[in-house]
Amino acid sequence: AQSVTQPDIHITVSEGASLELRCNYSYGATPYLFWYVQSPGQGLQLLLKYFSGDTLVQGIKGFEAEFKRSQSSFNLRKPSVHWSDAAEYFCAVGAQGGSYIPTFGRGTSLIVHP
Amino acid sequence: NAGVTQTPKFQVLKTGQSMTLQCAQDMNHEYMSWYRQDPGMGLRLIHYSVGAGITDQGEVPNGYNVSRSTTEDFPLRLLSAAPSQTSVYFCASSRDRSTEAFFGQGTRLTVV
Numbered sequence: 686a687q688s689v690t691q692p693d694i695h696i697t698v699s700e701g702a703s704l705e706l707r708c709n710y711s712y713g714a715t716p717y718l719f720w721y722v723q724s725p726g727q728g729l730q731l732l733l734k735y736f737s738g739d740t741l742v743q744g745i746k747g748f749e750a751e752f753k754r755s756q757s758s759f760n761l762r763k764p765s766v767h768w769s770d771a772a773e774y775f776c777a778v779g780a781q782g783g784s785y786i787p788t789f790g791r792g793t794s795l796i797v798h799p
Numbered sequence: 800n801a802g803v804t805q806t807p808k809f810q811v812l813k814t815g816q817s818m819t820l821q822c823a824q825d826m827n828h829e830y831m832s833w834y835r836q837d838p839g840m841g842l843r844l845i846h847y848s849v850g851a852g853i854t855d856q857g858e859v860p861n862g863y864n865v866s867r868s869t870t871e872d873f874p875l876r877l878l879s880a881a882p883s884q885t886s887v888y889f890c891a892s893s894r895d896r897s898t899e900a901f902f903g904q905g906t907r908l909t910v911v
Contacts, residue, residue, distance in 0.1 A: 727905070729891075787893075787900065791841030
């Protein structure tokens with residue numbers, strides 16, 4: 686069965702600092718990978734996705750993520766964090782065909798200090 | 800473009816009461832799902848549907864029923880509410896199970 690691990694429950698950064706949120710997955714073939722963001726009191730919104738091709742994908746709000754097959758990772762990055770980036774971030778893995786259903790990580794809460 | 804609409808946004812129930820959380824999408828998506836979100840637990844899948852007339856259980860289905868009579872609607876029924884069902888519930892839809900999901904705004908349910 687596929688699984689997703691987000692090892693960091695909370696991450697605290699200063700505004701303007703760089704950010705990296707970790708995501709590791711377990712899946713037998715090439716997965717479909719997603720990052721979602723959840724602002725307080727809101728539903729989840731897609732930040733970016735990886736299906737195939739270039740392993741560095743760009744998303745909305747200045748975020749990017751890199752798929753590394755050798756490390757089974759799909760880490761989310763941003764070069765300079767803004768206070769409005771404070772939110773909960775979820776990594777998710779899906780798969781084409783078969784009976785797999787999308788699996789979400791437990792989330793990482795990002796706190797931004799001024 | 801409404802996307803995924805959930806109603807109500809907030810609900811308080813007494814133990815033993817039943818209710819239905821509504822979910823509707825206007826994107827003609829085949830795949831729909833219900834999650835509950837609890838602190839420290841992330842999103843846990845309750846039930847999902849791959850098309851009208853087809854539903855299946857997720858990770859935490861006990862105490863919940865679903866049906867999918869149309870492509871657009873996917874209601875979640877709580878049969879006899881319990882305090883353990885206090886949570887935030889999200890409905891999501893996607894073109895199929897492998898593509899990105901669109902989420903509703905959530906329903907915050909409290910069972911007293």
